[in-house]
Amino acid sequence: MITLLLAVARRDLLLARRRRIEALLPLGFFIVAAALFPIGVGPEPQTLRQIGPGVVWVDALLAAMLSVTQMFASDHADGSLEQMLLAPQPLVALVGGKVLAHWLSTGLPLVLASPLIGLLFNLPAPAITMLVLTLALGTPILSLLGAVGAALTLGLRSGAALVFLLVLPLTVPALIFGTGAVVALDSGLPGQAQAHLSLLGALLILTLLGAPPAAAAALRISLD
Amino acid sequence: MTLRLTTFAAPSRFYAAAGLLVPWCWAATLLFGLAGLTVGFAVAPTDFQQGEAYRIIFIHVPAAWLSMLIYLVMAFWAALGWMLNARMAAMYARALAPTGALFTLIALWTGALWGKPTWGTWWVWDARLTSEFILLLMYGGYIALTEAIDDPRRAANAGALLALVGVVNVPIIYFSVRWWNTLHQGSSISLTAAPRMASTMLTAMLLMTLSFWAYSFAVALMRARAIVLEQEADTDWVRQQARREDR
Numbered sequence: 001m002i003t004l005l006l007a008v009a010r011r012d013l014l015l016a017r018r019r020r021i022e023a024l025l026p027l028g029f030f031i032v033a034a035a036l037f038p039i040g041v042g043p044e045p046q047t048l049r050q051i052g053p054g055v056v057w058v059d060a061l062l063a064a065m066l067s068v069t070q071m072f073a074s075d076h077a078d079g080s081l082e083q084m085l086l087a088p089q090p091l092v093a094l095v096g097g098k099v100l101a102h103w104l105s106t107g108l109p110l111v112l113a114s115p116l117i118g119l120l121f122n123l124p125a126p127a128i129t130m131l132v133l134t135l136a137l138g139t140p141i142l143s144l145l146g147a148v149g150a151a152l153t154l155g156l157r158s159g160a161a162l163v164f165l166l167v168l169p170l171t172v173p174a175l176i177f178g179t180g181a182v183v184a185l186d187s188g189l190p191g192q193a194q195a196h197l198s199l200l201g202a203l204l205i206l207t208l209l210g211a212p213p214a215a216a217a218a219l220r221i222s223l224d
Numbered sequence: 225m226t227l228r229l230t231t232f233a234a235p236s237r238f239y240a241a242a243g244l245l246v247p248w249c250w251a252a253t254l255l256f257g258l259a260g261l262t263v264g265f266a267v268a269p270t271d272f273q274q275g276e277a278y279r280i281i282f283i284h285v286p287a288a289w290l291s292m293l294i295y296l297v298m299a300f301w302a303a304l305g306w307m308l309n310a311r312m313a314a315m316y317a318r319a320l321a322p323t324g325a326l327f328t329l330i331a332l333w334t335g336a337l338w339g340k341p342t343w344g345t346w347w348v349w350d351a352r353l354t355s356e357f358i359l360l361l362m363y364g365g366y367i368a369l370t371e372a373i374d375d376p377r378r379a380a381n382a383g384a385l386l387a388l389v390g391v392v393n394v395p396i397i398y399f400s401v402r403w404w405n406t407l408h409q410g411s412s413i414s415l416t417a418a419p420r421m422a423s424t425m426l427t428a429m430l431l432m433t434l435s436f437w438a439y440s441f442a443v444a445l446m447r448a449r450a451i452v453l454e455q456e457a458d459t460d461w462v463r464q465q466a467r468r469e470d471r
Contacts, residue, residue, distance in 0.1 A: 148385075159372075162365075
């Protein structure tokens with residue numbers, strides 16, 4: 001099962017590498033959208049520092065949802081997804097591999113770019129470290145929940161817009177704990193920041209257990 | 225004909241039975257509604273802190289209760305329809321969704337109307353308000369997903385999966401009361417502690433809840449009948465029904 005998971009992930013990453021610019025589009029969106037906020041809100045450093053964690057997190061949510069519809073779309077379009085469903089191997093492993101590839105190709109770049117955005121928002125170094133940490137724990141949650149949404153809306157005319165409506169409400173707890181940790185640390189409450197971080201980790205474990213079977217079931221429903 | 229648990233799983237029998245039930249549900253809605261409004265607005269005493277403004281509780285709290293309950297009921301029927309491949313259960317789940325969304329909207333709206341005189345603001349980003357708002361978005365997502373899929377079977381099953389995923393959120397709504405403490409007052413009714421409200425207020429609230437409940441049954445049954453006719457349009461019994469109703 002692990003071999004299948006890794007094989008699927010390797011294949012998807014290879015496909016992403018062949019279309020490098022396309023794979024980096026969510027990162028571009030992430031940076032452009034984040035850069036618009038100081039222009040819209042005003043360059044006041046104190047304000048930026050206050051809204052920074054929330055803006056980066058919401059930005060990451062939107063960037064993840066933007067790319068998540070691509071997780072199954074091209075395989076669905078050329079019919080290879082149906083062949084994968086017919087395979088005797090468990091579908092959960094396939095979903096896991098696809099989620100892993102999605103996170104490595106779009107989630108991880110966001111995590112790596114977030115310190116830069118943190119600097120743009122005048123965040124101090126400890127807060128930036130915490131931001132990177134929360135995003136590292138949080139972006140896999142987004143990929144996992146996004147996989148469920150992408151599988152449910154597979155092949156629908158308005159699929160891309162629907163994913164936003166379906167998945168974003170479910171990501172609210174991750175958003176609360178993720179930004180909560182950064183804000184708590186920035187206002188001098190390291191204990192509370194740690195509690196938020198633990199809850200975010202618990203959320204990741206729960207999603208890791210629940211989302212792949214749900215996405216696999218959704219794929220079966222969609223390709224019935 | 226012997227009555228079994230599955231008797232009304234047949235769309236034709238459900239259609240007939242629901243048709244008989246609907247007038248009674250409407251009657252109960254009116255009866256309990258009138259009684260509840262009378263008790264709530266004429267009998268119940270004025271609150272010494274909030275004055276007359278508190279009386280919106282008789283609409284606000286029952287609507288909020290039902291908004292959450294209907295989501296659970298909807299997820300239950302949707303899951304049943306998915307697991308047992310029972311089409312009628314799936315149709316009933318779809319029929320419930322707009323009513324649940326309506327109650328969520330009413331709860332939010334009356335909450336805003338209540339918040340203005342008591343807190344001095346239409347809206348605060350408090351835990352319960354926020355989770356009720358998320359509930360509205362989840363109803364919206366369910367309705368949008370089931371409407372976007374043309375094949376009724378896929379629509380029903382996809383909706384069921386989404387509703388089950390969303391059910392995880394309903395306990396969060398409930399426990400959020402304890403998670404964050406904000407300026408929202410605590411739950412007005414608790415099952416463990418003795419109620420601190422005047423008993424007439426409680427009576428009015430329960431009567432309004434019964435009224436809303438009957439309304440939900442009436443509307444959901446009517447909507448389910450319409451969905452049955454739509455999905456069974458090419459069967460014999462629907463054609464006969466149409467001929468009978470034409471006459």
